[in-house]
Amino acid sequence: MFTGIIEELGEVVKLQKEDQNLHITIKSGMTPELGIDQSVAHNGVCLTVVAIDEDRYTVTAIKETLDKTALGELQEGQAVNLERAMKLGERLDGHIVQGHVDQTAECTDISEEDGSWRFSFKYDPSLNNVTIEKGSITIDGTSLTVVDSGKNEFSVAIIPYTYEHTLFKTYRVGTKVNLEFDVVGKYVKRLLELRD
Structure with a gap:
């Protein structure tokens, strides 16, 4: 974990x-x-x-x-x-991340927003993964909060510290990234599928 x-x-x-x-x-x-x-x-x-x-x-x-x-x-x-991997008994500063990538996405837009950045991504909808506004998403291992959520696309806001200390400073439109969707959301989605 x-x-x-x-x-x-x-x-x-x-x-x-x-x-x-x-x-x-x-x-x-x-x-x-x-x-x-x-x-x-x-x-x-x-x-x-x-x-x-x-x-x-x-x-x-x-x-x-x-x-x-x-x-x-x-x-x-x-x-x-x-x-x-996290140590048992330590603070969980991000969210629960398994290190199991669900799929990849492509960066579709980067905009600077007066001291921060907004990065937008699009992913293949055929795997039925979903994001929700203010929900968690992991991009190339970085725990983030979803700002805007749409069908097979979402945006995240990046603070200067995250920009400087992760791969975000290297991303360009077209960059391919790894996505891990929120584990709780994946279980809820699966339970709903089993009810149908």
């Missing part, structure tokens, strides 16, 4: 394909605190640490993960949002 509060930006230093898997090596200040088999969220995708070498660690994304997320588009030298 994660909170969606990004701890730091890591750097992709190596990408290695092996069969249908992708080994991703990250340079990060948190590496000395990691252990083999530990879970770390990378742009919102929970992956297991499989190797550690000084300030670098490696995780592996399998085909299923690559098919459902934007991790397959990573490039060497690119920044990634990182968050370690």
